[in-house]
Amino acid sequence: MNKHFLIYTILFFLINYFINSNAENSDYIIVILRKETDRNYDKESKTIQKEMDKLVNDRMNDIYEIIIDYKESYTLENGLIDEKLNELNSLPIKKSNNNNNNNNNNKIKKYLFVNEIRPNYHILQTSKFPHSSLITENSNNKNLESSTIEYIPFKSNLVRHLCPISNTIAIVVYLSDVTKEIVCNLKNILYCEKDQVLKEEDIYMEEEIEDDNDRYLIVEEEEE
Numbered sequence: 001m002n003k004h005f006l007i008y009t010i011l012f013f014l015i016n017y018f019i020n021s022n023a024e025n026s027d028y029i030i031v032i033l034r035k036e037t038d039r040n041y042d043k044e045s046k047t048i049q050k051e052m053d054k055l056v057n058d059r060m061n062d063i064y065e066i067i068i069d070y071k072e073s074y075t076l077e078n079g080l081i082d083e084k085l086n087e088l089n090s091l092p093i094k095k096s097n098n099n100n101n102n103n104n105n106n107k108i109k110k111y112l113f114v115n116e117i118r119p120n121y122h123i124l125q126t127s128k129f130p131h132s133s134l135i136t137e138n139s140n141n142k143n144l145e146s147s148t149i150e151y152i153p154f155k156s157n158l159v160r161h162l163c164p165i166s167n168t169i170a171i172v173v174y175l176s177d178v179t180k181e182i183v184c185n186l187k188n189i190l191y192c193e194k195d196q197v198l199k200e201e202d203i204y205m206e207e208e209i210e211d212d213n214d215r216y217l218i219v220e221e222e223e224e
Contacts, residue, residue, distance in 0.1 A: 025074050025082050028175050030063075030183065031191035032056050033168045041164035046122070053115075054123040055188060056169045060113045060159045063173055063183050067158055068095065073178035084157060084174055092152050112151040115161040124151060 034052050038044060041052060067085070074082040093109045112120070162170040168190055175183055184192035 024076065025084070025174060025176050027195045028173050028180060028183075029162065029170055029191070029193055029195060030173050030189060031165065031168045031170045032059055032188050033190040034188065036167075038167040040166055041169065044167075050123055052164075052169060053120045056161075056171065057110075057113055057120065057123060059186065059188060060171060061110050062186060064111065064156065064159050065095075066179050066182050067174075070176065070179050070182070073176040082176075087157060092154065107148060107150040109150050109152060111154040111156075113159060113161065114153050114155050116155075117161065117163070120161075 032055065034055050038048060038052065041049060044052070068088060068091075071081065071085060071088060074085050076082055093111065112123075114120070158174045160172050162172050164170070170191075172195075173183060180192070183189070
């Protein structure tokens with residue numbers, strides 16, 4: 001059994017937790033892989049975890065830009081834009097801001113997509129400030145800065161965190177048919193599939209797979 005087969009098997013059941021809102025626009029489970037050589041997320045060093053989280057946040061920013069650019073593709077049969085895109089009407093970052101070279105001492109603005117289950121403020125750590133105690137709870141409503149990037153904490157219903165799976169990280173993204181074709185072909189995207197409805201018999205099968213997953217990971221580490 002290889003890692004990719006294991007990931008796909010877990011995802012087959014995991015994506016069932018999300019229910020589609022309509023036939024055109026749907027939640028998609030997207031799995032992001034940094035490097036094939038990365039180990040299981042929870043067994044990786046803090047440094048590698050940070051790099052994995054940073055890449056995921058970068059891809060989430062890329063995906064959000066695509067959603068903004070192709071907002072019209074979310075038009076429903078009644079001629080109206082999907083109401084889920086209402087959050088685009090009050091964004092903390094305006095696209096023109098990043099095109100202004102004089103903006104905030106040439107800093108690029110990016111969203112820090114807040115992960116409430118596994119806090120991800122540690123991606124802002126630098127060698128000068130290796131501990132993140134000052135940029136966690138006290139930073140929720142503030143802009144966070146690195147040397148070249150100004151991060152703005154943001155909670156979105158269109159692009160959100162899910163969980164690590166083996167050596168990858170899964171997110172949930174609300175896509176139209178048009179944005180799906182673009183997003184699913186971005187760099188580092190290992191898996192991109194529409195959600196399905198959960199069947200009762202799948203719940204027990206998923207529990208068994210999760211148990212097998214734990215055992216497999218232990219064996220895998222021993223083999224390495």
